[in-house]
Amino acid sequence: MVDSVAEHTDEELHPPLELGVEAPETELDSAWLGRHLLGKWEEQRLAGRRKAADPRYQRIDGLSMDEHRARVTEQVKLLADDGAALAAFPARLGGRDDHGGNIAGFEELALADPSLQIKAGVQFGLFGAAILHLGTERHHDELLPPMMSLQNPGAFAMTETGHGSDVASIGTTATYDPATEEFVIHTPFRAAWKDYLGNAAVDGRAAVVFAQLITGGERQGVHAFYVPIRDAEGNFLPGVGGEDDGLKGGLGGVDNGRLHFDQVRIPRTQLLNRYGDVAPDGTYSSPIASPGRRFFTMLGTLVQGRVSIDGAAVVVSKAALAIAIRYGAERRQFHASSTEEEEVILDYRSHQRRLFTRLADTYARSYVHDRLLDDLDEVFSGTDDTPERREDLETLAAGVKAVSSWQALDILQECREACGGAGFLQANRLTQLRADLDVYATFEGDNTVLLQLVGKRLLSDYAKQFKGANAAALAQFAAKELAGRAASLVGFHQLSQDVGDLWRASSASVALRRRAVQTELLTDRVSSIVGDIAMRLRSVGRDDPAAAAKAFNNVQNELLDAARAWVELKTYEAFADAVAQMPDATRTVMKDLRDLYALWLIEKNLAWYLANGRLSGARAKVVSSTIERLLVKIRPHALGLVDAFGYGDEHLRAEIATGAEARRQQEAAAHRE
């Protein structure tokens, strides 16, 4: 491989780029793009957006914790009366059996107040959804109507102080007493208190409590039980106690709290018995024989929580970028290119890099979220509900939730800093949204734990390629394949012509902008890391858990890399598919944005591509110079790209995004004349 910087002209590595807005080569149809972003559930999404623009649903800054909680409680009642947030429930009970549309509309509420979204999510998406998915018809008939009307507010009591990520190890017990045909719900020690539960501190009248089911002296694993916790006056029922979690880093309108149970008796029929039941005589039965599979099936029904967190993260990312890009396109600072006029800060290359890479990421995440909604709707509507599709949905949702919630925090912070002191004022919303979304990174599944789940799935899929072969065969295969790759620095030899172009200096920058090349580079990284991990795990036997744990720990960081790379590949694919369908002029601009996303992903992991011989040093430099060129190409379309998100002043509610800055500058300029 002959390869040096000298192969590239200075022009190619450092294209002459304008400061300021270059005349665009094409026009973006922002209105068309806006409709495209609304997606399949346009109507529901617009309805959600109208609510977010309605002051009755909006956050008021500066309320005390109690006032904020009370306001949000009222807002959830408004939502219940409106009915849209109930769309996922059965039509026969007043819902609409609309799973995708329900989430699409719901996630827009994050712009009213994330506390409202989460508090409503606890009621309808966790407490209510657990009754729907883990209960059976008798539970639906009896429990869903008061849940839907908010006559019966409820908590989702899964997490304990001692166990969050490892739900299988929770300490709460539900012991069946055949004498009275009751379950006895009990908290055996302090670490088994239920914790961080929305609706638990104040509003909850009942809870779906996850507990170890014990019958006839045998443990049958974690099951969910419907347990009343407070009377009509709001006093704890006998045997139930709790605490307020108090002030939090955000989501101040949600009354998170703790619950504990001292031998609380509930009728046998309050076991939510879709996946496991206990007969009056105490006999346990389940449609799923394997306890592990049963457990994961039960948890899997709650996947919509992760999907809607991703959706809210995308919505908030869009709003943050709309604020920062609109402000950046008006704000001027320093006389860079002229003594007459100061430079618009969005014309500075560093500002473009900060915001446009994240703009590309947000578009990509918006399209992969649409895919998640499609998948979820097909599974839950029954259109295409198989165990495999459920597993795929859960894997994608776990991974996308993790990456998307982290990206939202990164974007909120970058936008806040890009707006300087103005960004720190609560009136401009960025800091509050960030505070509220902070916990999205660890609730509904800790992001690191979720990525590890994805990583294990990738490893397991890798192993399935060798069905029937033993571990040694797998190891041999992996060792052979990978040693060959790394040692000869090949890996592209058997690839398409497009990818081959990457190795010719004259066409590297062109090749890097081809979808096939981008896909190959992103795919290769996932499969290579997974293959490498499989090789390192080849000698680990199943019979020595300590040795297996040690070996697994040694690959943990790589496994997380692989999982993230896979999520990013899926995100890229969704984005690229969407762009491919767009009409001409808009597609031209959006392809630039897609390229920026792909090259940003590649640049983030450039060390891997270089160390593993996938890119040469000279090509690596072309990655960065192509990114710089794309930033400049995207600049003229920046406002159109955030306009397409469809958020007006009534959604953003940030003075710096309303044109105030430009008006102040005009006044100052008029004064100088």
Add this chain to the structure above:
Amino acid sequence: MVDSVAEHTDEELHPPLELGVEAPETELDSAWLGRHLLGKWEEQRLAGRRKAADPRYQRIDGLSMDEHRARVTEQVKLLADDGAALAAFPARLGGRDDHGGNIAGFEELALADPSLQIKAGVQFGLFGAAILHLGTERHHDELLPPMMSLQNPGAFAMTETGHGSDVASIGTTATYDPATEEFVIHTPFRAAWKDYLGNAAVDGRAAVVFAQLITGGERQGVHAFYVPIRDAEGNFLPGVGGEDDGLKGGLGGVDNGRLHFDQVRIPRTQLLNRYGDVAPDGTYSSPIASPGRRFFTMLGTLVQGRVSIDGAAVVVSKAALAIAIRYGAERRQFHASSTEEEEVILDYRSHQRRLFTRLADTYARSYVHDRLLDDLDEVFSGTDDTPERREDLETLAAGVKAVSSWQALDILQECREACGGAGFLQANRLTQLRADLDVYATFEGDNTVLLQLVGKRLLSDYAKQFKGANAAALAQFAAKELAGRAASLVGFHQLSQDVGDLWRASSASVALRRRAVQTELLTDRVSSIVGDIAMRLRSVGRDDPAAAAKAFNNVQNELLDAARAWVELKTYEAFADAVAQMPDATRTVMKDLRDLYALWLIEKNLAWYLANGRLSGARAKVVSSTIERLLVKIRPHALGLVDAFGYGDEHLRAEIATGAEARRQQEAAAHRE
């Protein structure tokens, strides 16, 4: 260069590492290390720490904005009465002329409440320091005593709504009227309102106002003026007006606000006239002939603000890591290696990577902060006060402030997530500290702008090597040097034997742990990027500002990279120097931590080292595997390393760092037995 993964044994690339705590090879003397960290101003630092542990100075969560502001105002009075925060002022006025010790003690207050640190910083470090450094003796005698006693609270009115980073372009004017021997302070348009000023919304009775000095119709640039703004009852004086900035993302105890002036007249003598004066007849004079140099000299006297922000960022980073590492060493989740006992989360490799890389970074930043304090003390005490030393101090302070404040935010977030849901509770402090420190990234100089200043200084130093030579000669030199480097992928040929070892497979992991190699790798990156930028700017003439701005914009992102790399190099050097002086056993552990810091920096920029032929792909993998090995070596010392920070429960005030988690587990374990 023959180089492939095959050169490395699997053992070297993937050392067999234990899950759990390996028996340490050596003992860390945590008490000794704690004293070493206290540094030169041990007494002042311990006094500051005692205040941080005193409930009277501490934040109370859940107060309204007004209550919090009132509490912080009372706390600043306590500080004034105590006198320690006045140490930097002249002894003849009740201070101690102690510049380094003043900051060392002061920055510890961040653990009481960052609002207190910042509000006191506004009064003593900005308002008071401006009088001290920009005023002359008559100002000191008259204005400092009531400032120090808090009889006269003041604002530092530099930033305007329209101009923050570009102070030279502020719009407020101070026009001299020789008829009355007064300056007329005036706000000509809305964008020239002073903004984001602490003490402006409520408490301020006066302000140091920065304005364009105009005398005899000539503009003389930005100068500072002492301007009373409110009467004894707190009402605005005639011609003065303002607004409250209201709720912010953090620092709720500081009353930030806006001020504007309508032809407000002040006596001529209220110009703070150390660096520029106006005679009664209106004649302007200055000891510094160049207006640009005068401006930067004035701003430079306020460098202590940036130094103390770095100090507070280090203090808070230490506290956050103490909380997360203590919790991580107790918290158990998942049965990884045993069916009996769950794994301590700090034994998971991903958790170690999250926290120990940041622990190493925090130690390094603590030692470079000591260096900054030394430099500041030498300059301001007059021990070694030259324009060159001031310039060096300002460059280092600007760069370190930027990197350190960003690192603190990153660390607070990582620690918050590492503590899961418990980390999100305000009772465990991490989210509130993060909210408060958020604005550290953009106030006292926007981090991006500060790094750009550092980058320009690096470029200017680079050019100085060729004093006398013209731009063409510089360009030729740069082109030759760099083209040669990149094309032949050398760069190490003329280097030491230590660095040469890097190229022998048998010794790469040993070489990477040598100080000379680490220093060379980090230094080379700075000088190479700067050289590369110089080459790209070689053809830019001074006579075409538009072309120069365009060319400069095209290198902006690289310049920011170079600046950050330089700050990290300086930070590494301070850390390495400190470790070199440590006694044997402690040095062994601390050298591991130093190596982790260096290799983490190199790994972050691995793509650069690879693309530029400084490291081979195989060596790059040794960087990562050496990091993994270091994580495991540091694990047994993790608690000792955070103990050395010297923060007890009274400073951390986080339940999760008090052993509560371990007690809960013991209770649960006892229950199971």
